[in-house]
Every structure is written in structure tokens, then in C-alpha cells.
Amino acid sequence: MPKPETRILLVSPRFNPNSFWGFEAACALQGARCLAPPLGLITLAAMLPQTWQLRLIDCNAQELTDADILGADLVMSGGMLPQEPAIFALMERCRRLGVPICLGGPAPTSTPEVFDEADFIVVGEAEGVIHEFVAAWEAGERRGRFTAPKFKADVTASPIPRFDLLDFRHYLWVNVQFSRGCPFTCEFCDIIELYGRAPRTKTPQQMLAELDRLLALGYRGHVDFVDDNLIGNKKAVKAFLPHLQAWQEKHGFPFKFSTEASLNISDDAELLRLMRRCNFFALFVGIETPDEATLVQTQKKQNTRRSIAESVHRIYKAGMYVAAGFIVGFDTEEKSVAQSMSTCIRDTSIPTATVGLLTALPNTQLSRRLSREGRLFDRFRASMTESGDMCTAGLNFTTLRPRREIMQDYRDVVAETYDADAYFARVRRLGRLLDRPTLRPRRFYWQTARRDVVAFGRLLWAMHVRHPELARHFWHTLYDCVRHRPKSYEAVLRNIAHFTHLYPFAQFVVRTIDARIAQIDAGGWAEPEALPARAEGCGEERVAAVA
Numbered sequence: 001m002p003k004p005e006t007r008i009l010l011v012s013p014r015f016n017p018n019s020f021w022g023f024e025a026a027c028a029l030q031g032a033r034c035l036a037p038p039l040g041l042i043t044l045a046a047m048l049p050q051t052w053q054l055r056l057i058d059c060n061a062q063e064l065t066d067a068d069i070l071g072a073d074l075v076m077s078g079g080m081l082p083q084e085p086a087i088f089a090l091m092e093r094c095r096r097l098g099v100p101i102c103l104g105g106p107a108p109t110s111t112p113e114v115f116d117e118a119d120f121i122v123v124g125e126a127e128g129v130i131h132e133f134v135a136a137w138e139a140g141e142r143r144g145r146f147t148a149p150k151f152k153a154d155v156t157a158s159p160i161p162r163f164d165l166l167d168f169r170h171y172l173w174v175n176v177q178f179s180r181g182c183p184f185t186c187e188f189c190d191i192i193e194l195y196g197r198a199p200r201t202k203t204p205q206q207m208l209a210e211l212d213r214l215l216a217l218g219y220r221g222h223v224d225f226v227d228d229n230l231i232g233n234k235k236a237v238k239a240f241l242p243h244l245q246a247w248q249e250k251h252g253f254p255f256k257f258s259t260e261a262s263l264n265i266s267d268d269a270e271l272l273r274l275m276r277r278c279n280f281f282a283l284f285v286g287i288e289t290p291d292e293a294t295l296v297q298t299q300k301k302q303n304t305r306r307s308i309a310e311s312v313h314r315i316y317k318a319g320m321y322v323a324a325g326f327i328v329g330f331d332t333e334e335k336s337v338a339q340s341m342s343t344c345i346r347d348t349s350i351p352t353a354t355v356g357l358l359t360a361l362p363n364t365q366l367s368r369r370l371s372r373e374g375r376l377f378d379r380f381r382a383s384m385t386e387s388g389d390m391c392t393a394g395l396n397f398t399t400l401r402p403r404r405e406i407m408q409d410y411r412d413v414v415a416e417t418y419d420a421d422a423y424f425a426r427v428r429r430l431g432r433l434l435d436r437p438t439l440r441p442r443r444f445y446w447q448t449a450r451r452d453v454v455a456f457g458r459l460l461w462a463m464h465v466r467h468p469e470l471a472r473h474f475w476h477t478l479y480d481c482v483r484h485r486p487k488s489y490e491a492v493l494r495n496i497a498h499f500t501h502l503y504p505f506a507q508f509v510v511r512t513i514d515a516r517i518a519q520i521d522a523g524g525w526a527e528p529e530a531l532p533a534r535a536e537g538c539g540e541e542r543v544a545a546v547a
Contacts, residue, residue: 006052006137009072010045010165012038013079013086014059018508019389020354021082023172025500029458030451032172034060039161039175039226040105040126044076046159047130049138054165059086061170069099074137078105078122081361082389084114091118100142102133106194110362112145124148125180125195127158151196155180156203160210163217173222173258176210178202178240182229184262186286187298187365188327188358191228199232204243211247215254220448225259231271241274248278253439258282264302266311272318279439280320281491285312287324290344294332299365309347316349316433321491324350327390328410329358331400338412345417349429351495352502355413357394357406370397374533391505392512398530404520411513418506420499424473427495431481431488438487459493462500470503 015022023035038058045054055072057064069075075094079087084107094101095117102120109123119142122133128148136144161176168174181199182191214223231237248255257280265271265283289295292304312322326341345353360367360376370376375398391414399406416422463474474496481492519525 006049007071007073008045008048008052008054009068009075010038010041010054010056011064011075011077011090012041012056012058012060013077013083013090016082016085016389018392018505019082020356020391020505021389022505023498023501025462025504026497027172029455029462029497029500030172031169031454033062033170034058035172036175036224036226037166037171038079039177040078041076042161042163042165043158043177044104044126044130045162045165047126049134054162056162056165058170061167064090066093066097069094069097072099075099075101076104077101078103078108080106081110083107087115091115106190109194110190119143120146122146122148124150125153127153127155151181151198151200153180153200155200156206158202158206160206160213163210163213163219168217168219173224174214174219175224175226176207176214177226178207178230179227179232179236182232182262184229184302185299185365187369188361190361190364193363195228199229199236201233201236201240204240207240208243208247211255215251220254221256223255223257225257227259230259230261231265231268234268234271238271238274241271241278244278245274248439253279255279256281258284260284262302263287263306263308263311266314269314272315272320276319276437279437281436282323283315283320284323284325287344287348288327289330289337290340291330291332291337294330297332298330308344312348312350313433316430317435319434319436321430321434321495322348322350323352323354324348325354325356326413327356327358328413329395329399329406333401333406333409336405336409338409338416341409341413342416345413346422346426349426349433351423351426351430352498353417355410355417356390357410359390359394360397371531371534374530376531377528378531391509398527403525403527404517407513407517407520411510411517414506414509414513418499418502420470420473420503423499423502424477424496427492428477428480430495431477431492432484434485434488434491436487436491455497456493459497459500463496467500467503470499 021035027034041056045056048054057068075090077087077090087103087107091101100119102122103115103118104122104126108115108121112121112123115121120133122129123146125148129146133144133146136146163174166174179199179201180195181197182195183197183199185192185197211223257278259280261283263285286300287303287308288298288300290308295301295304315322326345328337328341360370367376377396395403395406464471477492477496481489516525
């Protein structure tokens, strides 16, 4: 008698509410429910036995019921730090219903001991260990810990993600991955702890097969390369991009691409030309701060000895607009940084600037240093997960500069950056600087056109009904774009749409920080207890310098 098929429920936990990255209002304009699908889970799904029955529920797009859990033999889940409260709730729910749960991904990999009550934990990259889990499950084991060798997963063996498990209508874009790892050693970053410093890349044939699959499933539009630094291995990406260009030309440019890269991408004119020809239209870069002393101290030297504004403008000239990350709260901030940071954001003409408070993530050089110095709060993990994200959490350590001054600086940068006059001025300048290529699709996609027309109507409603004070900015900016650089209209409209989320979110952040400043002024804030100082050599690993 054949064995019954194993029924697997893949669950993507909900992200914390009140997060910068929620973009709920901007998603609603396109009829989407959230930004992007859980690429890790659908990649994992492709590694599981074909005889297993798989079902995916993304809690950011749909509700998870008890019946969904009870209909499975095993729940598989995991995620990032802002998803931890939802992961814990899911663990408890599965325990109550008597269904085992297996966890993996960045958060369980960083600190597996926090998730010890899970039935199974997979630590590290799934490609290197999932076969051990499958063998254990099929042998009847119902609890276990499986750890992959660090930074050894062969991504050239990674299968095509199970895009067929997705409902594309739920998402603003779809994501793919070309590489893992980053060669830089930024002190506050956990990427090198999770994936190493030697970027491993897929083959061009793998990536084109993934795009073929998306095309066959009927998807068209925005595809995001989720690489933490697309140019970590420049030789590999330069070898891949001509293949991507040829694929786009063959299929009539059905996709437009975005990704994340370090700012030194602006130094490579050839690479920018290749990305332009492939129809990359947006980049996220980590600028962090305009202060060179801070960049050196935090080991982000690739941003030093350069004009940040000129670097960003070269990317605009190549046809891609920039979103960027900024951080307030570094040890080397000896005085107010608000004005210099606001000026940097203005001069770069970056509309979407992610301004956050410095956060010591688990298992980073920063958290280890703060722990050694006796400055890391005992509740440092809770402070990062009980709030929305780095915008209203962060500073989970004893600061060298008065905490109130840092809070005031942060509040002032957010308020000035997302003031309507300042934001739309940056969008107008972006529209004039951005040199988008003319890459006409071979076919006219009625479904995409209809979605864009509906989205524009919703944007008009948002500008005139929900936020009527923004209507004059909207029309002024749209007219300026049509008059000076019509080819930039899509980027201009996209960044205006972002403001439907950023405008109220910035007001929420300002209110939250104002309340915390008032609490400090009233003497109502007491610094949490710090973890005991730890000396070097007490079991804390240093960053592995992977060749």
C-alpha cells in the first residue's frame, strides 16, 4: 500500500504593523495587498519532494485559519526580525492545534535558541541541509535541528522557485535572486553573517529559466533582484547582463528590473550601460550618512572619498532612480547631524529616503562590540521586534551622545525629508535628471495598461480626496515632468504614489519620537539594564573572512 502524501502548509508570517516597508497605501493604488512574495519559501518549496502536497499562505496578503493548519501534516515557516512576533504566535497556534512546525530563514538562523520550542529548526541555507530534514521526516522523526555548513550552499544547484504557488495579483512586484553574500564589512549589517563575504552567483541559464517561468505563468511588469548587493561579484554580473539584455529583446521587454547595490556602482560606466540596456529602472543604495568619519568607523569605506550627490546623479543619467538608506545614532556623531543629512538628501534628489535609528542586530560586529563594552540592552531583541522597525525601534544600546539629542536629530530629519514641499521638489528634480531609455515592448499588454489606468485614477483620488493639501504639488510636479523630461513620467508617478504611504507614515514617526522626547524630558524614561560586558574570546565568533 503506497504511503500517503505529506501535506505541507508554507506560511509567510505577517510583518510588524507601522513599518516603513509596509507601503499599504501605495500597494492599494495598484490593487495589491503587499509589496512582494516570500521568495525564500517558494524556493524552499521547489526543494521538497515532488510527491508532497504543497500550499502557500502569505499572511501579509490573506488570513490564516485554524482549518488551514489542521489540514496540514507539517507547517513550514520562518522569516526576518520584523516577522518574529508573528512567528512566535504561529508556533503557539501550531502547538495548540497539535500540528508540528519547522522554522528556518534569517531570524532562526541568527539566533536558533530563541525558537527552541519549534519542532524542527533548519539553520542556514536550505540547499545545504534540506535533504537531511526530508530524510528525517520521512523516517518518522518529529523533532530535530539541522544546520547547514556556513556559506557553502551551491546556488547553481538551486531550483526554479515555485512561482506557481503565488497569486500575482496580491503583490506590487515579484522577486528573483542572482547572488548571495557581500564583499563589504559594514559593522551594523548581518548579511555577511548569514551569507558570507564571497558572493555566490547563479548561472545566466538559471536566471533566464526563472524569467521564462514567470513569463509562461503570465506575469508582466516589475521584477526585483533581491540580492543584497547585485555588484558584489562584478565579473559575474557583467557576464550575466548581456544574456539578460538579449532575453529582454527577444521577448519584447516584458519586465522592468530593480535591485540593491553599493554606491560604488556609479564608478562603473560600463556596468551602468549594461543595466540600462536590460531595463533596470530603480536601485536601492545604502548611503547611511554623509559624515566620512562615521563611514570609516562603521566600515563603510566604499562611500568615502566621493561626492554622494554626483555619484547618485550618474545613476540617474544611466536611467535608474535611487532610493537610499540613512541611519542616525552612530557613536562618532559628536554633534547634530540633522542638517548635514537633510542637505545630503536634498542634494541627491532622492525622493524615498529610508531614515532609521541605528539598531544592533543579532550576530553582527556591532552587537558583539556593544556587548563587549557592556552597552547592549538586556532586552535588545525585544526592543527590535515589539515595534514596527528601525524607524520606531532602534537605539537598543547605551548611546555615547545624549539619547535625547539623537532622537531630536532623527525627528528633524524625518520631518524635513517628508515635508510635502521638500519631497515634491526632489521628485521634480529627479524627473529632470533621470534619463530613461526608450525600450518599447513588442506587444501591448492590455492587462498591464488597464491596471495602470486604474492606479492613476486611484492616485488622483488620493491626492484630491484623502490628502487634498497635496493636489497642487501633484499637478505642479506632473506638469514639470511633461514639460522638461516626459520620458521620466513613470518614475515621477511611482514616487508620487510612494508618498501616499510615506506622508502619513512620517507623521506617525514624528508623533512617536515627539512622545519619547517628552518622556525623556519628564524624567519618565529609564535606560534598560545592559547585558554583562563580555571580553574577547568568550565564545563570540568574529566575522568570517571568506575568501
